[in-house]
Amino acid sequence: xxxxxxxxxxxxxxxxxxxxxxxxxxxxxxxxxxxxxxxxxxxxxxxxxxxxxxxxxxxxxxxxxxxxxxxxxxxxxxxxxxxxxxxxxxxxxxxxxxxxxxxxxxxxxxxxxxxxxxxxxxxxxxxxxxxxxxxxxxxxxxxxxxxxxxxxxxxxxxxxxxxxxxxxxxxxxxxxxxxxxxxxxxxxxxxxxxxxxxxxxxxxxxxxxxxxxxxxxxxxxxxxxxxxxxxxxxxxxxxxxxxxxxxxxxxxxxxxxxxxxxxxxxxxxxxxxxxxxxxxxxxxxxxxxxxxxxxxxxxxxxxxxxxxxxxxxxxxxxxxxxxxxxxxxxxxxxxxxxxxxxxxxxxxxxxxxxxxxxxxxxxxxxxxxxxxxxxxxxxxxxxxxxxxxxxxxxxxxxxxxxxxxxxxxxxxxxxx
Numbered sequence: 267x268x269x270x271x272x273x274x275x276x277x278x279x280x281x282x283x284x285x286x287x288x289x290x291x292x293x294x295x296x297x298x299x300x301x302x303x304x305x306x307x308x309x310x311x312x313x314x315x316x317x318x319x320x321x322x323x324x325x326x327x328x329x330x331x332x333x334x335x336x337x338x339x340x341x342x343x344x345x346x347x348x349x350x351x352x353x354x355x356x357x358x359x360x361x362x363x364x365x366x367x368x369x370x371x372x373x374x375x376x377x378x379x380x381x382x383x384x385x386x387x388x389x390x391x392x393x394x395x396x397x398x399x400x401x402x403x404x405x406x407x408x409x410x411x412x413x414x415x416x417x418x419x420x421x422x423x424x425x426x427x428x429x430x431x432x433x434x435x436x437x438x439x440x441x442x443x444x445x446x447x448x449x450x451x452x453x454x455x456x457x458x459x460x461x462x463x464x465x466x467x468x469x470x471x472x473x474x475x476x477x478x479x480x481x482x483x484x485x486x487x488x489x490x491x492x493x494x495x496x497x498x499x500x501x502x503x504x505x506x507x508x509x510x511x512x513x514x515x516x517x518x519x520x521x522x523x524x525x526x527x528x529x530x531x532x533x534x535x536x537x538x539x540x541x542x543x544x545x546x547x548x549x550x551x552x553x554x555x556x557x558x559x560x561x562x563x564x565x566x567x568x569x570x571x572x573x574x575x576x577x578x579x580x581x582x583x584x585x586x587x588x589x590x591x592x593x594x595x596x597x598x599x600x601x602x603x604x605x606x607x608x609x610x611x612x613x614x615x616x617x618x619x620x621x622x623x624x625x626x627x628x629x630x631x632x633x634x635x636x637x638x639x640x641x642x643x644x645x646x647x648x649x650x651x652x653x654x655x656x657x658x659x660x661x662x663x664x665x666x667x668x669x670x671x672x673x674x675x676x677x678x679x680x681x682x
Contacts, residue, residue, distance in 0.1 A: 269423070273463050276323045277427035283322060283356050284312050289435040289572070294543050295556065299563050302570040304444065306432055309552050309578030313380055315503070316428055316576050317349035320455055321413060323424025325353050328411050336360055337410035341401035343369045343394065344502055345577055346415035351381030361385040362410065364401035366394055372581045416455030417510030426459030432572055433464075444469050445569040448562075450554035450576045451475040451482045451525075452504035454513030460574075462516045469572075471520065472565075474558035476550075477527040479505035485514050486522055500530045503551025503577050526558045531595035533557050534588045537580075550588075552577040594672060597651030599627065603669040603677075604642040606631065619660045623649040 277286075288307045295303040308316040328335055340350045341364040354361030361381055365374060367389045378387060388404075391397035405412045414421060436443055447464075449457045451473045461471055475482055478498020485491045485508075493508045509517075533550050536557035540546045548556070555573035559566065593599035606612055620626070628645030648654065661668050671677040 269426070270463055272423055273426035273459070274430050276319075276424050277430040279326060280319060280322050280424075280427060283353070284318065286431045286435075287311060289432060289439075292544070295559065295573075299559050299566060301563075301566040301568060303559070304436075304570070304572045305546075305556075306428065306572055306574045307546075308428065308574060308576050309546070309548060313345065313348040313352050314578045315345035315349065315549075315552075316425060316456060316574075317345040317415070318352055319349075319427050320416070320418075320421035320424035320459075321346070321349035321353045322356075323427070324413055324418060324420040325350075325357060325359070325411075327420045329357060329359070332411075335411055337362060337408055338413055339401050339405040339408075339410045340364070340413040340415070341394070341398040342415055343397075344373060345579055346413075347373075347377045348380050348579070350413055351377050351385045355381050355384040358384065362388060362401075362404065362408075364388045364390055364397050364404070366391050366397045368392055370581065372583070373579075376579070414510075416453030416458075417512050418455075419512065421455050422459045422462070422513065422516070424459070425456045426463040428456065428574060429460040429463035432460075436570075436572070440570065442570075444572045446470045446472060446566060446571045448472045448474060448555040448558060448571060448573045450504050450551055450574065451509075452479070452506045452551065454482060454509045454517055456574070456576065457482075458510075458513040458516035461520075471524060472558065472562055473517075473520070473525045474528050474554040475525065476501035476504055476533070476554065477529045479507070480525075480527045481506050481509040482514075482517060483522065483525045483527060485509050486518065486520065486525060489518070490514070498530055501533060501550040501554070503549055503579070504554060526561050528554055528558050528561075529595070531591040532560075534592035535595055537588055538592045546575070547578045547580050548575055549577045549580040552580075593647065597654070598649065599645065599647045600654055600670055600672045601628070601643065601645045603671055604644050605639045605667045606642050608638055608640050615664065616661075616666055619657070619664050619666070620646075621648070621653055621657060621660075623653055624657060 287310050290305055292303050292305050311318050337360045339362045343365050347363045350361050363385055390400045447469050451457050491509050491511055491514050497505045497507050499505050533553050536553040537548055540548055552575045625647045627647045630643040631640055
């Protein structure tokens with residue numbers, strides 16, 4: 267019981283920095299999936315993610331062991347950096363935070379706001395591996411304390427405070443634990459902490475990781491952490507090429523069927539749905555645990571399920587991309603290359619073939635006088651997926667040729 271007791275102590279100590287995050291029943295999701303769905307709102311911490319927990323525990327324990335320690339170093343382009351910055355400011359110690367040169371300005375500025383005068387931000391390296399190497403070299407040179415984002419016992423213990431709160435909140439509201447907890451997985455710190463706290467006799471678990479960064483599934487299959495050859499960085503809070511060595515030791519015994527890979531475009535549909543219906547802003551990693559419910563809905567019928575919404579650090583400049591990806595996944599928006607006859611009235615004829623629910627979202631036409639046909643890039647939005655099949659039929663009968671390029675990355679990445 268030592269880990270459980272240590273996690274409870276860590277959770278209690280965190281109250282000097284922030285209140286426990288809410289655990290609310292979500293009526294919309296409960297009705298949708300025929301289950302009792304609760305959201306553990308880690309997007310409501312002072313830094314809008316659970317990362318503040320691991321950072322707090324790791325720094326506080328390091329200071330307890332070495333009160334003279336004054337400099338802490340980390341490498342991160344996201345939530346870990348912001349958590350470390352806020353905790354360094356709280357304890358009055360210096361934080362040196364290395365971030366890639368390519369980090370969006372918004373993330374750099376948010377980290378600076380959370381840390382204030384307590385932190386120094388160093389932009390170095392085009393890729394994270396270069397940034398990490400630079401931070402560790404600086405740490406060794408200065409004799410500072412390095413703060414891992416997930417692969418550290420104190421960080422894992424700090425993330426386990428999420429489980430402590432879930433236990434207390436569910437006991438207070440229902441008098442029992444949930445049947446299942448759904449956890450997003452990146453480096454594995456949150457999942458390792460929560461599952462270790464509850465142990466073998468606790469709730470069942472489902473792990474959700476982005477399809478383009480399924481490092482836990484790869485490690486379970488190989489029996490050890492493996493480096494993915496490439497990752498899709500869209501789910502930036504969970505797109506990790508290699509799960510942590512220490513975190514994997516606590517997760518290796520789970521069955522592959524408990525690990526679900528979630529398509530990045532489908533995550534966007536969950537983000538839009540939760541924003542529009544509930545007014546909750548989730549980052550892609552924060553929406554993982556909600557979106558994966560679609561894959562396990564047969565398992566959770568009539569069950570009590572807690573989904574950990576791990577973060578809400580979302581730059582609204584990305585909203586058009588999220589909406590675009592969501593519409594494409596749902597089949598409500600497509601891009602076509604249209605061969606348009608270069609004759610008067612051709613465009614009018616084409617427009618007359620559009621259905622009542624079809625809307626032109628993009629139209630780019632280059633007329634070339636030496637040709638009989640011009641090429642048009644056209645984006646069309648509609649209200650039902652089946653409308654596109656009907657549109658194609660009308661276009662064929664009308665003598666127009668539409669080439670769907672939505673799913674062709676070689677073309678769409680170039681022209682869209």
